[in-house]
Amino acid sequence: MKIQEKCIPCIVNQTIKVANMVGLQEKNDLLRSVFGYLSKVDYTASSTPELIGEIFALLKDETGSQDPYKETRDRYNKMFLEQLPALEQEINKADNPFLESVKYAIIGNMIDFNPIHDLSISDVKDYFDKLKKESLALNDSALLVQEIQDADTLLYLGDNCGEICLDKILIKKIKEINPSCHVFFATRGTNVVNDSIEEDAYAVGIDDHADIISNGDGSLGTVLYRTTEKFQAIYRKADIVIAKGQANYECLSEESQNIFFLLMTKCRVIADDIGIPEMKMICMKNNLHKGDPQ
Secondary structure, X not given: OOOOOOHHHHHHHHHXXXXXXXXXXXXXXXXXXXXXXXXXXXXXXXXXXXXXXXXHHHHHHHHOOOOOOHHHXXXXXXXXXXXXXXXXXXXXXXXXXXXXXXXXHHHXXXXXXXXXXXXOHHHHHHHHHHHOOOOOOEEOHHHHHHHHHHOOEEEXXXXXXXXXXXXXXXXXXXXXXXXXXXXXXXXXXXXXXXXOEHHHHHHOXXXXXXXXXXXXXXXXXXXXXXXXXXXXXXXXXOOEEEEEHHHHHHHXXXXXXXXXXXXXXXXXXXXXXXXXXXXXXXXXEXXXXXXXXX
């Protein structure tokens, strides 16, 4: 999915938001660098996640902070780890624990971890209490179960901090369905906004259930041509890819690989591309529903 003109203001707004978060008072040099970079971009061949990754690198250089979201990631990873036993208990009580774990993983994708919003444990609980009562707008979870049963290798593309604790529960359910399935959990290659990196995945214990691998890149999603050869080999070999979040959808929606997208449509551009309203939860096999009447 290539970048659309509606995405440009969001990219600039994100830059300013992060600059404010790290306390950058003088933004002239940063904005000149950002607009200089944007003036040279080939918009017919680029995606929003790739651009945000490049701009975040510019911001790190300008601020001198090489990991502006470190405190945020640690905070929300810890918060969700503390809530994990209770959340897992709720999931296991459901009529369909696998579907419930899919739903919880998607709800985790909904929560905005930006410190400006300053989520508390009670805020997180409110999100879950509200959203877990809703059905998925697109639900290919039964098909996902069928494919997991026969899969030798599964690659799980993670997304945000905190959220990866819910990914951990879903991976455990995947291993219950097919204990012999080799699961890889992929993180970003370097810190970019509040996306998870290897140290976050280890911190929440995903290595108890999957092999953790970095994709080697600092883009917001999974920009394949920028990832390492090792990552690409695992990606191509995987029988199933589970891709969390909008950025991974933007990067991989045109891929022919067997991908299941798990996300909340938090953006009109993404919702329109999928063909459903905003603020809906989806578990969608790649290209299975595009063009379907809603």
